[in-house]
Amino acid sequence: MAVSNDIIDISSSAAPTQPPPSASHRLPTQSASTALLGLSRRGPSFLTTGIGSLDRQLAPQSRNGDGGLERGKIAELWGPVGAGKTALAFQTAKGALKxxxxxxxxDCATLLSGASAKGIADAADSFHYVxxxxxxxxxxxxxxPPAGLIPRGTVLLVVDGLNTLVDLDYPRLPYNSRARTDQQKGQAGRRYAILGSIMTALNKLAALHDLAVIVTTGCSSRMRHDSxxxxxxxxGIGGSEWENGISSRMLIFRDFDGRFIGVQRCLGRNVTPLDPVGDVRNVVGFEFTASGALEEHIIDLTSSTSDGATVQKPSVLPSPAKVVRKRIYDEIADSEDDEDEYGWAEADDVAIATQTMPERSASVKAADAV
Structure with missing residues (x-):
């Protein structure tokens, strides 16, 4: 039974009528006037944090004088647990919702509290929680990203507690740890690659959707014995790729019953040394109100109290009583009674008894002459 082999002529086939997928095309071109009109309609270029002094430090050269977090860029809030990182990010979100x-x-760590959710009840349709x-x-x-992750009109993306997920899969290891397995060494090297991928993806989202990105991270302790x-x-998160992708960085911490925000990087430039350990400048004090909002609070840094009150001098304690020794030291007596300890006295008595009378008289005369 013969099988017919059909020969297909590629040259005679009809050209495809469907356009190539949009993913293979570049972004559509537009005129300069259209781009200018879009910039004027997009709203302010900065998102306020609700703290005036902090906004002015983050954008000192803003045209409108509003300041805050720049859209299209990434800002990092880092600090210890309970310092106020999530609260500051949530207050920025409330300002955008207004x-x-x-x-x-x-959310990468802890779910939002019920009190925080009630604060945005009026704008619940505009707040997208994942x-x-x-x-x-x-x-x-x-x-x-899925199609509905970032809807039209989004101006802010918050990634809360990023270091929690990174530390679970790629934990930090001690610097001088010698008992590392091959798997741990591979994870330590992979950690920076993952952070680079996250930074690239966030920068892409910020640029395409013209939104500000806030990333909250934790911290780690460092001992400085040599210095x-x-x-x-x-x-808690670092690396060259991560540092280059961050536009603004703020340290939030608590000290002496006060809360502070230190600006370490703004508009892509460092305002502190490259190693931010132990160096905090451009500090802004803040406190929580009864409603949970953050407001600026001037704190006297020369005092250990938040209200700047004069610290009372400690009362002078009486000198401690003399400590009674366990053993009383007495004066050591003369050793006259100990001359028989080595038998010297007995030897002298024997020598005297064996002396003759002339020898004894001669020894007495010699002693008198001396």
Missing amino acids: RTAHVVWI AAPTLSHLLALIIS GLGASISP
Whole structure:
């Protein structure tokens, strides 16, 4: 049975009528006038944090004088647990919601409290909350975002507690640890590659959707034995790729019953040395109100109290009583009674008894002459 082999002529086939997928095309071109009109309609270029002094430090050369977090850039808030990182990010989100804009919140650590959710009840439709339980979920969300993740009109994206997911999959190891396995060494090297991928994806989202990105991270302790200084805190996430992608960086900490925000980087430039350990400048004090909002609070840094009150001098304690020794030291008596200890007295008596009378008289005369 013969089988017919059909020969297909490629040259005679009809040209495809469907256009190539949009992913293979570049961004559509537009005129300069259209781009200018879009810039004027997009709203302010900065998002306020609700603290005036902090906004002016983050954008000292803003045209409108409003200041704050720049759209299209990434800002990092780092510090110890309970310092106020999430509260500052949430207050920035509330300020954006008041302008009828949309906010996307990706939670990597702790769920938002009920009190915080009640504060945005009026704008619940504009607040989009997503929980990322693992690092794989987070990477899937930001590298290949779903169609409805960032709706139209979004001006702020918050990634809260990023270091929690990174530390779970790629934990930090002691610097001088010698008992590292091959798997741990591979994870330590992979950690920086993952952080670079996260930074690239966040910068892409910020640029394409013209939104500000806030990333909250934790901190780690560092001992400084060689320099003679005490322990200090350092950012929990770092690396060259991460540092280059950050536009603004703020340290939030608590000290002497006061809370502070230190600006370490703004508009892509460092205002502190490259190693931020133990160096905090441009400090802004703040406190929580009864409603949970953050407001600026001037704190006297020369005093150990938050209200700047004069510290009372400690009362002078009486001198401690003399400590009674266990054994009383008496004066050592003369050793006259101890001359028989080695038998010297007995030997002298024997020598005297055996002497003759002339020898004894001669020894007495010699003693008298001396």
